[in-house]
Amino acid sequence: MQPFTLHHFNGEKPLSSLPLNKTSRFLAGGTNLIDLMKLQVETPQTLVSLAKWEKANSIIEDDNYYHIGAMVSNSDLAKFAHSQPRLSILAQALLSGATVQLRNRATTAGNLLQRTRCYYFYDTTKACNKREPGTGCSAFGSMNRIHAIFGTSEHCIATHPSDMAVAMIALDAQVNTQRANGNTRQIALRDLYHEPGDTPHIETQLDEDELITHVSIKKKPNGTQYYHKVRDRSSYAFALVSLAAGFKIDDGRVKDLTLAFGGVGTKPWHPHKAIGVLEGAEPTPDVISQAAEAELSSAKTYGSNDFKPELLRRTLTKVLLEIAEHQVKYPGHEGALYDNA
Amino acid sequence: MATLNLNGKDVSLPDDPRTTLLDFLHQHLSLFGTKKGCDHGQCGACTVIADGKRINACLVFAFQLEGAEVTTIEGISEGGNLHPLQHAFIERDAFQCGYCTSGQICSAVSLLREINNEDPSAVTYSQSRDGEAAMKEDISERMSGNLCRCGAYPNIVDAITDVIALERQ
Numbered sequence: 001m002q003p004f005t006l007h008h009f010n011g012e013k014p015l016s017s018l019p020l021n022k023t024s025r026f027l028a029g030g031t032n033l034i035d036l037m038k039l040q041v042e043t044p045q046t047l048v049s050l051a052k053w054e055k056a057n058s059i060i061e062d063d064n065y066y067h068i069g070a071m072v073s074n075s076d077l078a079k080f081a082h083s084q085p086r087l088s089i090l091a092q093a094l095l096s097g098a099t100v101q102l103r104n105r106a107t108t109a110g111n112l113l114q115r116t117r118c119y120y121f122y123d124t125t126k127a128c129n130k131r132e133p134g135t136g137c138s139a140f141g142s143m144n145r146i147h148a149i150f151g152t153s154e155h156c157i158a159t160h161p162s163d164m165a166v167a168m169i170a171l172d173a174q175v176n177t178q179r180a181n182g183n184t185r186q187i188a189l190r191d192l193y194h195e196p197g198d199t200p201h202i203e204t205q206l207d208e209d210e211l212i213t214h215v216s217i218k219k220k221p222n223g224t225q226y227y228h229k230v231r232d233r234s235s236y237a238f239a240l241v242s243l244a245a246g247f248k249i250d251d252g253r254v255k256d257l258t259l260a261f262g263g264v265g266t267k268p269w270h271p272h273k274a275i276g277v278l279e280g281a282e283p284t285p286d287v288i289s290q291a292a293e294a295e296l297s298s299a300k301t302y303g304s305n306d307f308k309p310e311l312l313r314r315t316l317t318k319v320l321l322e323i324a325e326h327q328v329k330y331p332g333h334e335g336a337l338y339d340n341a
Numbered sequence: 342m343a344t345l346n347l348n349g350k351d352v353s354l355p356d357d358p359r360t361t362l363l364d365f366l367h368q369h370l371s372l373f374g375t376k377k378g379c380d381h382g383q384c385g386a387c388t389v390i391a392d393g394k395r396i397n398a399c400l401v402f403a404f405q406l407e408g409a410e411v412t413t414i415e416g417i418s419e420g421g422n423l424h425p426l427q428h429a430f431i432e433r434d435a436f437q438c439g440y441c442t443s444g445q446i447c448s449a450v451s452l453l454r455e456i457n458n459e460d461p462s463a464v465t466y467s468q469s470r471d472g473e474a475a476m477k478e479d480i481s482e483r484m485s486g487n488l489c490r491c492g493a494y495p496n497i498v499d500a501i502t503d504v505i506a507l508e509r510q
Contacts, residue, residue, distance in 0.1 A: 006358040006404070031400045034361070035381050047358070051405045075394070075460070082461040095463040099486025100455070101448070102382060104394040105401060235463065235485035 002043045009211075010052040015180040019046050020209035026050055028071060028110035031102050036115060040124060041131055050107075056213060067176075068215045070109035074164065075100065077108055085335035086219065089244050089258070092227035092336060093167035099236050109212035111164045112175070112192070113204065117238055118147065118158035129155045130200040137200075145304040146238065149312075151266035152300055156200030159263060160193065161238050166262035167227060169270050170244040174216040180209035186216070193267035200266075222258050223248035224326045226337040228319045229262070230311060239263030241311045245319050247278075249327035254278050254320075264299075264308055271295045274316070283324040288317045345406045347372075348416030354403050362406060363387045363398035366413060374414035374443045378488070385487035388444035389413045395451035397486075414443035417450060425507060426450060429500035437491035448487045449501050455483065456505065477502060 007018050009026075018024075024046035027033055036042035050056070056071040059080050066087070068077060074094050081091035098106065106114075120126040120138035127136035139147055139157050147157045173189040192204050206212070225246035231237040242262035248255045257279050261269040277291035292313040299309055326337055344351040347370070355365055363380070366372045366389075378386030380399045387398040390412040417424045426449050429435070436442040455462075456479075464475075464482040480498050489497065 001359045003359065027402075027405075030402065030405060031382060031397070034400050034402065038380065049402075049405060051407070079460055091461060092463070095461060099385065100451070100462075100483060101385060101388055101395050101397045101486045102400075105396050235482050 001037050002040065002045075004044055004047045007046060007048045008052050009048050009050055011055045014182065015178060015209060015211060016182070018048055018180070020048070020180055021046075022208055024048060024208070026211060028107040029073070029105035030110075031098075031106045032110065032114040036122075039122060041115075041122060061219075064219055066217045066219065068108050068217070070107060070212045070214055072108045074098070074103035074106045074108070074111060077164075078103065086222050087171070087217070088336040089170060089222060089225035089227050089246050090164070090167040090217075092225070093163040093229075093242075093244060096227060096229045096242075097163035108164075108215055111162055112168075112189070112212065112215070113206075114162060115203075116158035117161045119143070121158055130158060130196070130203075133199070133201050140302065143304050144302045146240065146263075147302060147305050148266045149264050149299040149301050149305060149308050150261070150269050150295075151195040152302075153196045153198065153200070153266075155198050156196035156266065157302055158196070158200070158266060159238075160265060160267050162268060163227070163229065163239065163242060163262055165189065165268040166242055166260045167244045168215065168217070169268045170246065170258040170260035171217050171222070172258075175212055176214050176216060177206065177210045178213050179207060179211075184213070189215070189268075190270050196266050221248070221256065221334055222246035223256060224323045224330075224333050224337055225258075225335065226319050226323055228315060230315055231263075241308060241315050243312075243315050243319050245323060247320075247323060247327070248332070249283070249324055252282055253280050254283050254324075255280070261295075261312065264312055273297070278320070283320050285317060285321070288320050289313065292316050343404070343407045345403070345408065346410045348412055354407060358402060358404050360403050361399055362389065362391075362401050362403045362411070365403040366398065372413055372415055375447075376440055376443060378441070378444075383488075384441070384444075385448060386441050386444040388447045388487060390447055390451055393451070393454065395448050395486075412447070412450075414447055417446060424450065425504045426453075426500065429503045430497070433496045433500040433503065434493075435496040435500040436489075436493050441487060441489045441491075445484070445487045445489070445497055448484060449497075449504075452480070452483050452501065453504065453508065457508075473502065476505070480505075 025044040027047045027049045056069040060067045078094035081087035126138040148159045175187045229242040239262045244260045247257040274291040274295040343354045376386040378384035382397040382400040389398045464479045
């Protein structure tokens with residue numbers, strides 16, 4: 001591992017006192033960054049450890065929002081979300097990801113900013129525009145089973161790996177940040193990530209000196225919720241296709257639909273075309289199929305991942321029909337699909 | 342001086358911030374019970390317990406745990422008596438080569454606490470049935486961060502099931 005200079009941020013002294021630039025990285029839990037540093041995919045010259053930033057380790061509620069501190073562990077957030085029926089989808093997504101050991105260290109902000117698990121990004125002997133801009137993309141014409149079908153470009157087809165972010169996209173979470181000059185801002189998570197375009201190494205709209213302080217999620221009913229993750233083994237694997245969905249049935253029609261896709265996009269995917277078809281419609285297999293087709297009209301496949309559109313279509317159908325059935329059986333239900341089952 | 346508490350004893354943190362907790366245990370403290378398997382958080386052989394929570398020692402710098410209480414396999418037994426899980430692993434023949442065992446046991450010690458605290462798992466949220474089969478499915482999910490190349494999984498789950506049953510008596 002390359003040597004680095006270590007600094008600490010405890011929330012008391014200003015960010016401006018730290019040498020934040022292109023070669024610095026914030027270190028939260030470290031479960032992704034330390035791994036990448038061992039492999040020399042990441043070679044920061046400065047690390048700013050957030051281990052002593054205790055203020056960022058709590059979840060605060062007000063009348064309208066849940067405010068989740070940047071350093072809240074994935075385990076603690078999962079347990080909290082599990083206790084809140086309207087956040088069930090978030091609990092399900094978190095618990096479907098990684099392992100207990102990793103979730104105990106991984107943080108809310110770190111999870112959002114984790115890097116892709118593209119094989120070629122991790123392998124420093126292979127070309128990768130995300131790791132080393134301008135070198136090419138080894139995923140084209142090679143094994144690309146885990147790669148994206150939405151938001152891709154000729155420069156990068158790497159998938160965003162997070163489950164938590166998929167649920168948070170569905171829940172329309174807001175990311176709150178602070179910059180070295182003291183300015184703060186709020187960014188919709190749906191706008192945080194960039195598609196790769198011709199700059200796949202620039203993944204978010206955050207600046208080098210910008211720190212996520214907390215994530216806010218509006219308190220609103222989300223109906224029956226289901227995070228369904230299709231993967232190669234039943235635990236501790238990244239999604240091939242995942243789906244975060246929640247809605248109510250009102251007079252036989254879909255109401256207040258929250259929906260996002262994982263494992264298929266270069267960023268956690270907000271399927272606004274599919275949502276446009278489904279909201280207010282009767283959730284029949286035909287309508288769901290039309291919704292899938294609308295979204296898939298912009299999908300591209302790359303060989304080994306040719307199966308993903310059909311897998312997404314089938315997953316969407318299964319999940320939405322199961323939620324609809326549950327809502328009909330338990331009108332007004334709020335929480336996990338499996339409640340009252 | 343910056344320290345962490347290891348198995349009840351304060352130890353000074355290493356000078357080089359690149360030192361992971363796992364390398365710190367091996368290279369500075371000569372504690373080799375915690376194993377290095379993949380060194381990338383994928384196998385769980387290096388599982389230790391920090392402030393009551395199981396973590397991968399390979400994916401944390403020692404300095405990040407300043408002031409923390411860390412328990413390794415060397416600190417699991419009490420007063421020379423094996424932990425009930427250690428007994429159960431022997432009784433149930435829950436290992437073959439034994440390389441993953443210290444990580445499995447540290448992980449399972451935390452699992453007992455998590456179940457007592459009613460921490461949810463991906464299985465507990467999706468099941469409504471009770472009984473031993475459901476419990477075993479839940480244990481398997483909770484232990485998915487610990488790989489065993491010998492494939493002793495059924496016996497590992499049996500050992501943990503025994504201890505949970507013992508605690509509930």
